[in-house]
Amino acid sequence: MVTEHYVAGLDVGTTKIRTVIASPEEGKLRILGVGLVPAAGLARGIVVDREQATAAIKESVHRAERMAGLQISGAYVGISGAHIACRNVTGRIHLPGGEVTPADVEKVIQSARDNIRTTPEQEIIHALVRDFAVDGEPEIKRPVGMRGSRLDVEVHIVIGVGSIIGNLQDCVRETGVQVLKDVLEPLATASAVIKEAERDLGVMLVDIGGGTTDVAVFHEGSICHTASLPVAGHHVTRDLAQILRCSPEHAETVKRRFGAALTDLVTTEELVPVVEVGTETPRMVPRRLLAEIIQPRMEEIFSMVRENLQSAGVYEAVRGGVVMSGGGSQLAGCERLASVVLDDLPVRVGAPHGLAGLSDSVQTPIFATAVGLALLAAQEGAWAAPGQPGRWESVVEMATAWWHRTVSPWFRKRSR
Ligand SMILES: Nc1ncnc2c1ncn2[C@@H]1O[C@H](COP(=O)(O)OP(=O)(O)OP(=O)(O)O)[C@@H](O)[C@H]1O
Ligand SMILES: [Mg+2]
Numbered sequence: 449m450v451t452e453h454y455v456a457g458l459d460v461g462t463t464k465i466r467t468v469i470a471s472p473e474e475g476k477l478r479i480l481g482v483g484l485v486p487a488a489g490l491a492r493g494i495v496v497d498r499e500q501a502t503a504a505i506k507e508s509v510h511r512a513e514r515m516a517g518l519q520i521s522g523a524y525v526g527i528s529g530a531h532i533a534c535r536n537v538t539g540r541i542h543l544p545g546g547e548v549t550p551a552d553v554e555k556v557i558q559s560a561r562d563n564i565r566t567t568p569e570q571e572i573i574h575a576l577v578r579d580f581a582v583d584g585e586p587e588i589k590r591p592v593g594m595r596g597s598r599l600d601v602e603v604h605i606v607i608g609v610g611s612i613i614g615n616l617q618d619c620v621r622e623t624g625v626q627v628l629k630d631v632l633e634p635l636a637t638a639s640a641v642i643k644e645a646e647r648d649l650g651v652m653l654v655d656i657g658g659g660t661t662d663v664a665v666f667h668e669g670s671i672c673h674t675a676s677l678p679v680a681g682h683h684v685t686r687d688l689a690q691i692l693r694c695s696p697e698h699a700e701t702v703k704r705r706f707g708a709a710l711t712d713l714v715t716t717e718e719l720v721p722v723v724e725v726g727t728e729t730p731r732m733v734p735r736r737l738l739a740e741i742i743q744p745r746m747e748e749i750f751s752m753v754r755e756n757l758q759s760a761g762v763y764e765a766v767r768g769g770v771v772m773s774g775g776g777s778q779l780a781g782c783e784r785l786a787s788v789v790l791d792d793l794p795v796r797v798g799a800p801h802g803l804a805g806l807s808d809s810v811q812t813p814i815f816a817t818a819v820g821l822a823l824l825a826a827q828e829g830a831w832a833a834p835g836q837p838g839r840w841e842s843v844v845e846m847a848t849a850w851w852h853r854t855v856s857p858w859f860r861k862r863s864r
Contacts, residue, residue, distance in 0.1 A: 453831035454480060454516070456523035457636070457821025458509070458625070460616060462490050462659030462682070463775065465504050466818040467512035468810060469520060470803075470826070477822060478805035481516025482815075483508035492659040492678050493529035493633075495615040506623040515806070521832055522626035524821040526633040527573065527616060528660050531609040534674040536578070537563045539601045548582065548591040548599055556580075560603040573613070573630055574606040578670040604671045606632050628830050633817050634664035634674055637773050639827070640820035641798030641813075642666065649768030653798075654753055654786070655817065656776025658682045661749050665757060667765040675756050677749070681776035684745045691741050692733065693724045702738065703779075709746045710781030711739040742779065749776075750789035769794035773816040 455477075459466040467483035485508045489500030513519055539560030543552060561575050580588040582596035591599060617627045638653045647666040655662040661680045665673035688707075689699035706720045714736045721730030757763040770786055770793050777783075783795040799811050800819040810819050825831075 453833060454518060454520065455822045455825035455831055456512070456520045456625075457526075457818045457823075457825060458505070458523040458620065459526045459633070459636075459818035459821060460490065460501070460505060460620075461487055461526075461657055461817070462493055462680075463487050463657065464814070465508040466815060467508045467523070468815070468818040468822045469512050469516040469518070470805070470819075470822045472826060472831070473804050476802055476804050477819070477826060479803055479807050479810055479819075480518070480805060481512035481514070482806060482809050483510065483512030483515070484809075485511065487658075489619075490659070493527075493657075493676060494531070494612050495619060498615060498619055501616075502619040502622045505619055505625075509623055509625055520625060522628040522830070523620070524629050524631055524636070524825040524830065525616065525620055525627045526636050526817050526821055527608060527613055527630050528633040528657075528662055528676050529608075529612060530660070530676055530678045531612050532573075532632065532674065532676045533570075533607045535564060535605050535607070536672060537561075537603055537605055539563060539603065541599050543597050543599055546595060546597065548594050548596065550592055552599055553580075553592060556599045556601045557603060560601055561605065564605050564607070566607055569609050569611060570607045571610040571613070572605055573608050574604070574632060574635070576604040576606070576635075576671050578602040578604055578672065604674070606635075606674055628825065629828070631821055631824060632664075632674060634662040634676075635671065636820035636824055637662070637817045638664050638666065638671075638771075638820065639823050640800040640816045641773055642771055644669075646768050646771065650765045651768045652753075652757065652766040652770045652793075654750075654770060654772050654777075655774040656680050656749065656772065656782075657774045658776075661753065661776070662774075663753055663756060665760075665762045665766055667762065672765060673757065673760045673762045675760070677752050677756060679745075679749050679752060680774070683749075684742055684776070684779075687741050687745050688738065692722050692737075694722055695725055698723055703742070706735050706738055707742050708735075708739040708780040709742055709785045711736060711743055713781045714739045739781075743785065746779065746782065746785055747789055750786050754790055766793065769796070771796055771798040773798050773813040775814045777813050 457468045469481040470477040488504040489497030495501045541556045579602045580591040581600040650667045653664040661677045663675045689696045718735040719732040786795045
């Protein structure tokens with residue numbers, strides 16, 4: 449097969465590192481290669497051991513490359529962790545020419561960015577336009593060319609700690625892959641599993657990973673809140689290991705095979721085998737006990753999500769429902785429990801769909817972030833030709849790539 453272009457998404461998760469390489473096919477992504485390896489050197493979404501993390505990223509990338517039969521030179525990389533903060537800010541400029549120009553649009557976004565106060569260690573990762581207003585008239589989607597004397601913008605700013613992001617970038621670069629763009633993970637995930645109509649109505653994405661539960665809220669078509677909470681699937685496994693006195697590895701197996709997020713789903717009679725530390729013969733324990741351990745922790749996660757949205761003042765904006773992703777969402781009864789804690793909102797588990805090629809392996813909630821990263825790269829025109837590792841090194845190509853990645857998608861997005 450001759451592949452002219454490809455995009456790559458790299459999801460460096462706390463439990464797994466996933467690489468997805470894809471090419472365009474009639475407006476869809478054709479999945480060419482997938483790399484899934486256990487994570488190492490990561491905790492709570494951040495790098496804690498550079499050497500280990502680099503080796504694991506390299507292995508994931510190599511597996512995807514071998515499957516795709518091509519070498520990647522760059523990828524969109526997901527970032528997450530409790531160091532991430534978000535704010536909605538406004539910017540305003542006067543229009544001396546009486547008409548909005550592309551330069552005015554850049555200037556007004558910059559004025560919003562200037563209104564954000566960051567600490568010396570923080571940097572702005574995303575400045576996502578929510579809305580423009582010309583002479584006080586809101587909900588303007590494409591301001592360029594409109595007449596007026598004042599341009600306002602509302603922007604969702606995502607901030608992170610520069611050194612934490614830099615550590616991940618260094619690990620990726622050491623594998624020979626350029627970080628074409630850092631993307632907040634829930635934004636990437638949302639692009640793979642949330643529908644346009646849901647964004648318009650108001651929807652919350654909850655990605656329950658190993659170390660973090662990532663949240664993104666969309667309202668009236670645009671992002672209005674993002675958060676990363678430091679409680680997720682690992683905590684459930686740890687609770688099981690402590691109470692059942694077994695190893696974390698065994699607790700993980702037991703959770704996946706017999707676990708449930710709701711006690712109601714499990715009868716009191718059923719018994720399941722659990723091997724305690726220091727023994728070899730399994731002890732039979734009521735399956736219901738597993739659910740009794742898991743349910744409170746899952747309730748805690750959903751309560752934290754609700755409180756986070758309430759304190760940000762966006763909980764009322766998500767009447768359209770909840771879309772869950774990540775490995776933690778695969779527990780039996782997870783959707784029902786989420787709906788109970790989140791005041792009966794409709795809940796569904798989202799997985800990437802509408803893909804071609806080797807799509808079977810990635811149409812699952814645990815690949816939503818990696819596929820979403822590849823999708824965003826495709827939407828933003830960050831295609832690269834295979835076997836050309838120096839592609840981004842010429843100044844002209846870098847400038848063209850920057851235009852395609854940064855400015856052109858923005859115009860495309862606003863013109864939709
Ligand atoms: N079938 C399953 N049933 C229950 N839990 C599961 C299942 N599959 C995976 N998990 C849990 O999902 C979690 C991992 O999810 P995921 O792979 O989305 O995390 P990650 O992306 O590596 O981590 P993070 O997003 O936190 O950085 C683990 O805690 C694991 O136990
Ligand atoms: Mg994840």
